[in-house]
Amino acid sequence: MNNWHHLAQQEVVGLQTKVPLLDGRLIRYINLDNAATTPPLRAVAQAVQSFLPWYSSVHRGFGYKSQLCTELYTRIRYLILNFFGADPEKYTALFVKNASEGLNKLAHRLPIAEQEALSSWMEHHSNDLPWRLHKQAKFIELTPEGTLDLGDLETKLKTSRPRIKLITICGASNVTGVVNPLQTITELAHYYGAQLTGDAAQLAPHFPLRLAGPRAAIDYLVLSAHKMYAPFGSGVLIGPRETFRTGTPAEVGGGTVLACSREQVVFAPPPDRDEAGTPNLIGAYAFAVALQWLAQNNLTRLAKHEDQLTRYAFTRLQTVPGLVLYGPSPQRYPRIGVISFNLEGIPHGLVAAYLSFEAGIGVRHGCFCARPYVHHLLGLTKAEISFYESLAKTGKKCELPGMVRISFGFYNTKEEIDLLIEALKTLRAEEKRIKNRYRIDPVTGEYLPTSGKVKMFIAQHTADLFNLRA
Numbered sequence: 001m002n003n004w005h006h007l008a009q010q011e012v013v014g015l016q017t018k019v020p021l022l023d024g025r026l027i028r029y030i031n032l033d034n035a036a037t038t039p040p041l042r043a044v045a046q047a048v049q050s051f052l053p054w055y056s057s058v059h060r061g062f063g064y065k066s067q068l069c070t071e072l073y074t075r076i077r078y079l080i081l082n083f084f085g086a087d088p089e090k091y092t093a094l095f096v097k098n099a100s101e102g103l104n105k106l107a108h109r110l111p112i113a114e115q116e117a118l119s120s121w122m123e124h125h126s127n128d129l130p131w132r133l134h135k136q137a138k139f140i141e142l143t144p145e146g147t148l149d150l151g152d153l154e155t156k157l158k159t160s161r162p163r164i165k166l167i168t169i170c171g172a173s174n175v176t177g178v179v180n181p182l183q184t185i186t187e188l189a190h191y192y193g194a195q196l197t198g199d200a201a202q203l204a205p206h207f208p209l210r211l212a213g214p215r216a217a218i219d220y221l222v223l224s225a226h227k228m229y230a231p232f233g234s235g236v237l238i239g240p241r242e243t244f245r246t247g248t249p250a251e252v253g254g255g256t257v258l259a260c261s262r263e264q265v266v267f268a269p270p271p272d273r274d275e276a277g278t279p280n281l282i283g284a285y286a287f288a289v290a291l292q293w294l295a296q297n298n299l300t301r302l303a304k305h306e307d308q309l310t311r312y313a314f315t316r317l318q319t320v321p322g323l324v325l326y327g328p329s330p331q332r333y334p335r336i337g338v339i340s341f342n343l344e345g346i347p348h349g350l351v352a353a354y355l356s357f358e359a360g361i362g363v364r365h366g367c368f369c370a371r372p373y374v375h376h377l378l379g380l381t382k383a384e385i386s387f388y389e390s391l392a393k394t395g396k397k398c399e400l401p402g403m404v405r406i407s408f409g410f411y412n413t414k415e416e417i418d419l420l421i422e423a424l425k426t427l428r429a430e431e432k433r434i435k436n437r438y439r440i441d442p443v444t445g446e447y448l449p450t451s452g453k454v455k456m457f458i459a460q461h462t463a464d465l466f467n468l469r470a
């Protein structure tokens with residue numbers, strides 16, 4: 001067992017979990033879906049467990065436990081700001097439940113008018129729809145291979161009327177893993193009088209991201225703890241205190257005011273103004289412990305291992321007959337460990353089902369909440385897109401275009417990639433026979449085995465989790 005595997009065995013919860021296969025065997029689960037969410041760190045689970053006896057209210061109550069929790073919550077905020085190199089005098093960190101909430105909050109909160117925000121066509125829906133719905137958005141075009149067209153970005157900054165006030169862009173794509181040059185884009189943005197929001201949901205778990213770069217500082221950063229080994233419902237929106245000093249938050253209520261009488265309401269300064277109600281202290285604490293663990297265990301070193309896995313997987317996947325990869329290779333363009341592909345002639349849903357039910361490998365398939373980007377990478381025409389949209393409205397999910405996605409955490413190994421490649425080659429070689437073992441579920445549109453054994457196991461297992469019998 002190599003060092004990485006050894007480290008991971010001890011540090012991540014659930015790596016030895018066995019799952020049932022269609023043929024009745026139990027097999028160790030291989031999680032290649034870290035871009036969706038990561039398993040918890042053992043350090044996080046243990047810290048939460050030890051803290052629970054001390055759990056109490058934050059900013060409410062004056063008992064010892066309440067005071068302890070209030071102090072802890074304040075320190076967590078500083079720790080998070082510090083981790084991302086954000087000066088607490090200048091920046092604040094607002095706790096949210098995930099990156100989606102952070103981006104929605106920002107889109108609501110910034111004084112940005114119609115057409116003044118510039119997003120891109122490679123964004124996750126969470127960094128697209130909040131801007132679109134407020135009619136703020138324009139979009140940066142993409143190169144044919146699916147990277148940002150920086151020429152188009154600069155043209156739009158130079159020529160757009162009204163002028164662009166905000167660029168909001170992912171640090172890394174959740175479809176191809178391509179890493180955007182956030183530092184260069186920040187400099188460009190500032191040069192043309194705009195600010196930059198980094199949607200760091202994918203980048204932050206795999207790169208030691210700092211707001212303050214050598215020449216310019218990113219203005220806003222949004223991320224989710226559940227993608228950073230702390231799945232307890234927390235995330236942050238980091239931004240200049242000044243932004244959140246005025247204006248009306250999207251949600252108001254307990255904790256957000258300095259004064260409230262029959263006649264008037266005086267909102268509190270940041271961060272309280274934007275954190276209505278009792279905060280998720282456990283989630284924030286878990287997040288801070290995870291960040292501390294990543295810092296102590298040298299995130300750069302962890303990322304290096306992931307980079308090796310990505311290059312290895314990219315090369316090995318090309319040995320599977322008829323496998324199509326999307327985006328530039330990691331040899332040519334910086335990427336995190338997110339790789340999307342298709343197997344020619346086999347629906348993406350069937351590939352994912354086969355890997356799950358017959359190899360115990362967890363992947364994701366579909367459009368990954370980034371439909372415009374997936375359409376671009378698949379080279380779909382406008383007519384094809386509108387045809388598929390009409391199919392989607394009728395619920396025919398299995399016929400929709402998409403891809404299969406694998407994504408790595410620091411604990412994944414080359415051996416796991418080898419098992420994936422072996423499974424894909426078996427699927428290719430025994431395609432016809434394997435296809436016959438699956439049917440399309442009329443309700444979900446997913447491929448399911450004709451035998452209902454695994455689904456029954458899941459139903460039983462779910463009931464057991466409540467200690468109830470089905």
Ligand SMILES: Cc1ncc(COP(=O)(O)O)c(C=O)c1O
Nearest residue numbers: 098099100124126174201202224
């Ligand atoms: C790039 C990117 N942004 C935003 C999100 C939304 O994150 P969450 O689901 O935690 O809100 C995701 C989720 O996958 C993502 O990949």
